[in-house]
Amino acid sequence: MTLSHSQLERLQEALPAGRSEGAHPKKSWVQEWQVALKRDKYLYVMAAPGLLFFLIFKYVPLWGLLLAFQNFSPYLGFWDSEWVGFKYFAEFFDNPDFMLLFRNTMAISLLNIVFFFPIPIVVALLLNEVRKLAFKKFIQTVIYLPHFLSWVIIVGICFLILGEGSGVVNQLIVEFGGQKIQFLTEPNLFWAMLTAQSIWKEAGWGTIIFLAALAGINSELYEAAQIDGATRWQQMRNVTIPGIKSTIIVLLILRLGQVMDVGFEQIYLMASGPVAQVADVFDTYVYRVGIQQGRFSYATVAGLFKSVVGLILVVSANRLAKKFGEEGLY
């Protein structure tokens, strides 16, 4: 037996009402909602577009994950496509591509953590010691800028400057009697190029959060250190660095939680024929196999794998960050 919507509503209204005939009549949650909706109707109206966005564009696609268990065909659609269980999971994990994707993703991510992560900290520390405000502001303005330019522009400039034929760097190398370097097509240089680009684009922007942490250090600590006769260097070691230590640890932990996210646009733009073996990561694979070759179900499996591992990493990283007594992501 199924209840109609109106029957259900009446039932829900009737039940608590029967129970709470005592001195303090307790409202049912339906009634509470009715009151709230009436009182704050404009608030709910204002929130509606935003909430609808999250519902439609973040929750509805979860449904699409069922594709991973189907032999999905766009012509048959979701309802009529054949269910195949874990067939595509087996295929994906058996495929040698899988290990390749995993290796490339890990390598690019770890290179980023080792070489990229410390740079904003060092630059922020240096900027913090600058006493000439105009100079400080100028450097900040300059190093934040690349963050706002698209990956297409950054990669494009990279092609223009490092290109083999007409790139100015290679022209300079030849001018000084050196051998041209194939910056863009040499697989051995590819990961280094990605890391260098990331540093160039985002390291300056990364200083903001450390500068904020530095600004939050109590200035009395510095005064006390100066009275004790501490040099600038000693102040940095004993006041500044301990002051931002927790920020560094938390950001590092949270960064480790995002090992699977290696920057899709950048890699997609940089990956050309000769470097394919070192450039393919989960996201580019999903695009190539799924969108370009139309293997939706198989590509959904690859994407799902990445998302699940990412979820586990982020949740554990967040737990860890909280253990250090910080707020974490949530």
Add this chain to the structure above:
Amino acid sequence: MDKSMGAKIFNALNYTVLTIVGLVTLLPFIYVVIISFADPTEYLTKSLVLIPEKWSLSAYEYIFSTNAFVHAMGVSGFLAVFGTLVSLIVTSALAYVLSRKRLKGKKFFLVAILMTMLFNPGMIPNYLLVDSLGLMDSIWALILPALTSAWYVFLMKNFYQEIPDELEEAAKMDGCSDIGVFFRIMLPISVSALAAFGLFYAVAYWNTYFSGVLYINRDSLRPLQVLLQMLLISASQMADPSMAAMLESERTVPPQVIKMAAVVLSSLPIVMVYPFLQKYFVKGMMVGSVKG
């Protein structure tokens, strides 16, 4: 104290290192800007041009004589203005509502939005969603999937929470509705936050690239970054026919110089706007991201 030898050396070293950092960031851009004004014949005849002897606007003239580039700038410009406006309204309205303590269901909404930051269904389900909503090859495919962001909603919510409740109560006493309070009280006093997030949205819309690749096939809706990619990156490797044609035709200006001019034109709006908004976004980033 600051006059000691060590401090002097440290200062000199510090300023030198930071200057180098600044130069390394800036030099590639400066080079691209300079070459974009290089005289075509000089660039073609010399093997290496660092600073041209003769200057010329021919690359820019060439770009503005082609339809494709101007049109793509129009598409991205429209996205940056219209998209930003819609995104700001949706984001700030949602953030404001979620900042009201009395709101019933607030916790549920906040958790539901937070969850979306943790798990991303991935490219294929998103693609099929946009497809089944019938948004393919429409400007909405470039706006709606990026309409707001959970992260910005949380940051803005923190911002609105810091505004004292008394302000809202006073306005209500004067007969303002919730919508009136939002538009007449809250938005005007949150100009700095709106400026910061407006800049972030405008930049994101101007830089729209991959959703253009995924969702747009019509040339007339092609965003600037997609055109740039064809011009700068794929034309040099895969030879996209339409782009190759754009670069080949006439050939009075070397493609390299045209490309540099294209880079300059596409970054110009950002370079021009952002220094004025810098003070806002630095503050905006810090709201809620670092505890005192």
